[in-house]
Amino acid sequence: MGPSDEDRSEIAFFDVETTVPTRTGQGFAILEFGAILVCPRKLVELQSYSTLIRPSDLSFISTLSVRFNGITRDAVVQSPLFSEVADEVYDLLHGRIWAGHNIVRFDCKRIQEAFAEIGKPAPEPKGTIDSLALLTQKFGRRAGDMKMASLATYFGLGQQTHRSLDDVRMNLEVLKYCSTVLFLESSLPDLFTDKNLISPNATTRRRSNGKTSPLNGVSTISRPALFQTNGHDESPSNQIVGESHPVLSLLTSTTENTRKEEASKFEDVGFSNMTSLTSEIKSEQLQADVAIEDKLVTPEVVSEGYSGYAGFSDPEEICISSIGACWVPAYWGIQRIRLLHSGLAFQLCSTQLKVRFGISTKYVDSTGRPRLSLVVDATQALCQVLDTCDQLAEKLSIESGSSSEWRHVVSRKNGFMCSPTLRLHIPTVNADGLRYESEMYRKDSFCKVEKLVFSQCDTEEVAALLNPGTLLDTYISLNHYDYKQNAGIRLVAKKLVIHC
Numbered sequence: 001m002g003p004s005d006e007d008r009s010e011i012a013f014f015d016v017e018t019t020v021p022t023r024t025g026q027g028f029a030i031l032e033f034g035a036i037l038v039c040p041r042k043l044v045e046l047q048s049y050s051t052l053i054r055p056s057d058l059s060f061i062s063t064l065s066v067r068f069n070g071i072t073r074d075a076v077v078q079s080p081l082f083s084e085v086a087d088e089v090y091d092l093l094h095g096r097i098w099a100g101h102n103i104v105r106f107d108c109k110r111i112q113e114a115f116a117e118i119g120k121p122a123p124e125p126k127g128t129i130d131s132l133a134l135l136t137q138k139f140g141r142r143a144g145d146m147k148m149a150s151l152a153t154y155f156g157l158g159q160q161t162h163r164s165l166d167d168v169r170m171n172l173e174v175l176k177y178c179s180t181v182l183f184l185e186s187s188l189p190d191l192f193t194d195k196n197l198i199s200p201n202a203t204t205r206r207r208s209n210g211k212t213s214p215l216n217g218v219s220t221i222s223r224p225a226l227f228q229t230n231g232h233d234e235s236p237s238n239q240i241v242g243e244s245h246p247v248l249s250l251l252t253s254t255t256e257n258t259r260k261e262e263a264s265k266f267e268d269v270g271f272s273n274m275t276s277l278t279s280e281i282k283s284e285q286l287q288a289d290v291a292i293e294d295k296l297v298t299p300e301v302v303s304e305g306y307s308g309y310a311g312f313s314d315p316e317e318i319c320i321s322s323i324g325a326c327w328v329p330a331y332w333g334i335q336r337i338r339l340l341h342s343g344l345a346f347q348l349c350s351t352q353l354k355v356r357f358g359i360s361t362k363y364v365d366s367t368g369r370p371r372l373s374l375v376v377d378a379t380q381a382l383c384q385v386l387d388t389c390d391q392l393a394e395k396l397s398i399e400s401g402s403s404s405e406w407r408h409v410v411s412r413k414n415g416f417m418c419s420p421t422l423r424l425h426i427p428t429v430n431a432d433g434l435r436y437e438s439e440m441y442r443k444d445s446f447c448k449v450e451k452l453v454f455s456q457c458d459t460e461e462v463a464a465l466l467n468p469g470t471l472l473d474t475y476i477s478l479n480h481y482d483y484k485q486n487a488g489i490r491l492v493a494k495k496l497v498i499h500c
Contacts (some may be wrong), residue, residue, distance in 0.1 A: 008126065010037040010046060013168040016107050017069045019060040024361050024370045029055035030082055030114050031071045034164025035092050038172060049092055050165040052079040068485060069162040083118040094123035097176060101148050102132040102170050132176055139178045144401030145482065148174065148454040259333050312349035312475050313341065315381040325392035337393045337480035347477045347494065350382050354472045358422050359463040372426040372459065374466055383410050390489060393480060397487050407488035424474060424493045428457055439495040449497065465498050473497035
């Protein structure tokens with residue numbers, strides 16, 4: 001008989017490795033589970049467990065999935081199904097404090113889904129410590145982005161293997177190192193310079209569950225992201241992982257004076273405008289969420305003098321030597337690379353680009369929602385501008401310590417050396433149903449422009465408008481991304497004018 005819930009004082013650090021969804025509606029399949037039980041007082045490993053897991057459908061293990069964690073079909077073909085190891089997983093996790101990097105948004109959900117799939121109740125935690133949210137608040141920006149690989153590199157702990165047991169052990173070591181640094185800084189705060197504490201080139205690029213303080217503009221993490229106890233929001237000081245903990249108390253307690261000092265440090269590195277920035281983001285989200293009419297209605301006629309958006313530059317007008325790139329705060333302490341022309345942020349417009357490949361739903365986001373995109377031929381002037389932006393952004397990314405593979409924005413593969421292509425993304429937004437964020441217009445042979453309004457995302461309907469060979473006037477923004485070990489510039493269609 002196992003120990004009762006009251007006796008389960010150990011912290012369960014755990015990690016799952018999964019397949020990467022490659023088609024619409026496909027979920028994640030667990031390929032590996034690893035966990036260690038850690039004494040909460042001495043922070044020593046008491047027990048470990050790991051196992052490879054065979055998914056119900058081996059075709060879920062795609063080339064993209066293998067590249068991410070190295071787990072191939074051959075590696076798991078003789079491994080047990082999740083249903084065969086579910087009891088061991090349940091016994092390790094249930095009634096204990098759960099800990100891990102980004103577990104609230106990813107690993108916990110995958111565990112719940114796996115148990116639901118086999119019709120068994122999922123384990124419940126006594127409390128949850130998400131080191132991504134915790135360290136974003138207390139240690140972010142000085143060690144680059146908040147990926148485990150970047151934190152490990154910062155402390156010289158070696159390379160992340162993206163294997164479950166290795167990752168949870170690295171997670172524990174990173175927490176120990178971070179708490180030690182914070183302890184030293186709190187002991188002699190006047191002797192640590194701003195450069196020691198926060199590097200202006202370091203970034204925190206993953207979204208965290210946080211809020212911006214209206215008092216000082218410093219990003220702070222809301223309690224549920226750091227500590228969760230069976231769905232109830234409780235003060236950290238009332239939990240096992242609270243102020244009495246020998247290491248985590250250093251990460252979770254900050255005096256009022258320290259908060260003020262942190263605020264001044266953020267201002268020194270350009271974070272003083274976080275409050276106004278948050279207001280701008282909320283305003284943009286409200287604009288994106290405006291309700292659109294129920295069906296594809298009679299197109300709205302736009303005046304013949306219509307000339308597009310202000311703030312979009314023609315590639316022919318861009319001076320290559322005047323292109324630059326810099327880090328800017330995005331939201332909740334996260335930073336993104338912004339592309340500049342003559343010191344100002346810019347977006348591009350390019351007319352009569354030919355569609356090479358129509359709408360694709362090949363890519364999906366973390367919820368399985370399709371990421372719509374299309375491929376167009378690129379002009380020489382557009383390629384010149386984008387290649388320069390690409391090189392500058394990649395250099396910044398490498399200097400920040402990112403370990404992600406950089407993906408070039410202009411594609412010259414598959415024999416199209418003389419005919420480069422670009423992938424344009426059509427973003428969607430959930431506002432009473434899935435809808436397009438990109439504005440779409442239709443332009444007839446008399447140059448009359450009609451606005452197309454959709455009630456929801458109908459892939460077939462849009463695909464019929466964007467057949468190969470169709471000419472487009474494109475208005476695009478250049479958005480930096482760094483996600484799941486892939487980074488680059490994503491070309492997002494703000495507006496498409498489709499030539500009939």
